[in-house]
Amino acid sequence: MRLQVALDVLDVGSALALARQVAGEVDILELGTPLVKSAGISAVTAVKAAHPDKLVFADLKTADAGELEATLAFEAGADLVTVMGAADDDTVRGAVAAGRKYGKEVVADMISVTEGRVARIREVAKLGVSFVEIHAGLDEQARPGYSIDTLLADGREAGVAFSIAGGVKAATIGLVKDAGAAVAVVGGGIYNAPDPAAAARELRRLTA
Numbered sequence: 622m623r624l625q626v627a628l629d630v631l632d633v634g635s636a637l638a639l640a641r642q643v644a645g646e647v648d649i650l651e652l653g654t655p656l657v658k659s660a661g662i663s664a665v666t667a668v669k670a671a672h673p674d675k676l677v678f679a680d681l682k683t684a685d686a687g688e689l690e691a692t693l694a695f696e697a698g699a700d701l702v703t704v705m706g707a708a709d710d711d712t713v714r715g716a717v718a719a720g721r722k723y724g725k726e727v728v729a730d731m732i733s734v735t736e737g738r739v740a741r742i743r744e745v746a747k748l749g750v751s752f753v754e755i756h757a758g759l760d761e762q763a764r765p766g767y768s769i770d771t772l773l774a775d776g777r778e779a780g781v782a783f784s785i786a787g788g789v790k791a792a793t794i795g796l797v798k799d800a801g802a803a804v805a806v807v808g809g810g811i812y813n814a815p816d817p818a819a820a821a822r823e824l825r826r827l828t829a
């Protein structure tokens with residue numbers, strides 16, 4: 622299982638500083654959606670230039686104009702980009718077409734799809750995404766009673782390649798691995814830690 626850090630900060634300097642601390646412990650450096658909105662797509666170029674040996678993931682969460690937005694990310698240096706799993710099928714197809722053109726990967730983010738999630742995961746997988754991110758966003762995580770368990774259950778049931786995002790931390794990353802995820806995404810569990818490098822190292826150790 623690969624480990625992906627979500628650089629959920631708001632400026633390029635902070636993203637580069639965090640990436641520098643944790644890059645040695647992770648496989649994928651994700652530019653979070655607020656970072657791209659705040660700093661612009663050139664933030665992708667800056668992170669890729671600093672870490673050419675790492676996969677760089679642009680979390681655009683594209684909801685429309687899939688080919689155009691994915692192209693922006695790939696031209697900027699992204700290796701992977703997200704499109705919303707809830708988007709129109711043609712939006713997903715457009716992003717996938719850009720991925721094929723650039724030889725890069727498209728990930729369908731299932732955030733906010735809760736009803737019929739397994740069926741939609743299977744549909745978007747057939748549209749050609751590389752894998753599906755089964756994801757509870759920050760707002761869902763903040764609600765009382767939030768648990769990662771339904772994400773893991775849907776991953777097991779769907780039978781397609783998937784990642785898990787939704788407050789993954791040391792206490793839960795083993796469950797993510799056991800569920801068969803290809804990638805564990807960790808944001809707050811790393812960037813909120815007193816020592817992000819040590820937190821990333823521990824997460825890596827727990828999944829080795």
Ligand SMILES: O=C(CO)[C@H](O)[C@H](O)COP(=O)(O)O
Nearest residue numbers: 627758787788789807808809
């Ligand atoms: O995409 C995101 C929110 O929409 C986050 O980057 C993702 O949820 C990972 O962060 P965390 O581990 O803090 O949930």
